[in-house]
Amino acid sequence: MRHVILPWNTTSSPKILCVGAHADDIEIGCGGTVLQLAERHPGCIFYWIVFSADGVRAEEARRSAASFAKSATIKGPEIKGFQDGFMPYAGSQVKSAFEELKAISPDLIFTHNREDAHQDHRLLADLTWNTFRDHLILEYEIPKYDGDLGRPNLFVPLEKVSTRDKVRYIMESFVSQHQKRWFDPETFFSIMRLRGMECNSPSGYAEAFYSSKLTLEFGNRQ
Numbered sequence: 001m002r003h004v005i006l007p008w009n010t011t012s013s014p015k016i017l018c019v020g021a022h023a024d025d026i027e028i029g030c031g032g033t034v035l036q037l038a039e040r041h042p043g044c045i046f047y048w049i050v051f052s053a054d055g056v057r058a059e060e061a062r063r064s065a066a067s068f069a070k071s072a073t074i075k076g077p078e079i080k081g082f083q084d085g086f087m088p089y090a091g092s093q094v095k096s097a098f099e100e101l102k103a104i105s106p107d108l109i110f111t112h113n114r115e116d117a118h119q120d121h122r123l124l125a126d127l128t129w130n131t132f133r134d135h136l137i138l139e140y141e142i143p144k145y146d147g148d149l150g151r152p153n154l155f156v157p158l159e160k161v162s163t164r165d166k167v168r169y170i171m172e173s174f175v176s177q178h179q180k181r182w183f184d185p186e187t188f189f190s191i192m193r194l195r196g197m198e199c200n201s202p203s204g205y206a207e208a209f210y211s212s213k214l215t216l217e218f219g220n221r222q
Contacts, residue, residue: 043072046074
């Protein structure tokens with residue numbers, strides 16, 4: 001297990017683009033990592049983009065984004081009006097929405113996994129790679145009925161307080177989802193515990209991502 005450290009310090013202002021198909025995707029997929037980034041790099045700027053949320057779900061998304069970003073700067077959440085489950089059939093409009101994001105030129109992007117069984121998730125993952133060809137992209141995972149969890153190759157060890165806060169904010173923010181059987185603290189804790197075991201996290205908890213491309217540099221010649 002090798003460690004990669006992002007080249008930022010407490011005075012850096014990295015731009016971090018968070019892409020989610022639905023109101024709670026970002027929080028479930030990378031909420032713990034977002035919390036730790038906001039804490040360790042208070043100058044970071046989060047661009048929070050949710051492609052499908054309306055009414056109560058939109059209000060929940062706004063409340064949750066503010067909780068996770070904490071004192072860091074957050075641009076958004078910018079909430080699109082695409083219909084849940086129908087994004088591939090509105091592909092050209094979704095593509096146009098991604099083209100507008102190019103101006104951000106983010107230092108780090110969180111998006112869905114390209115192998116996700118949900119059609120909306122797959123489309124956004126594909127368009128992320130299509131739009132941002134020379135950026136650091138980390139694809140997060142979402143537990144679901146389809147049973148599509150795979151073998152991620154990049155892990156972010158989480159502090160226990162980050163895992164607790166992640167689950168608490170999710171449950172407090174997305175009250176409309178409580179009636180779903182899988183939307184339960186044990187679901188969220190269990191996947192973080194499994195990934196924590198896989199990467200030997202000191203706390204026992206971690207979030208996992210898929211990283212398709214990384215560049216290895218050896219430094220300047222002496």
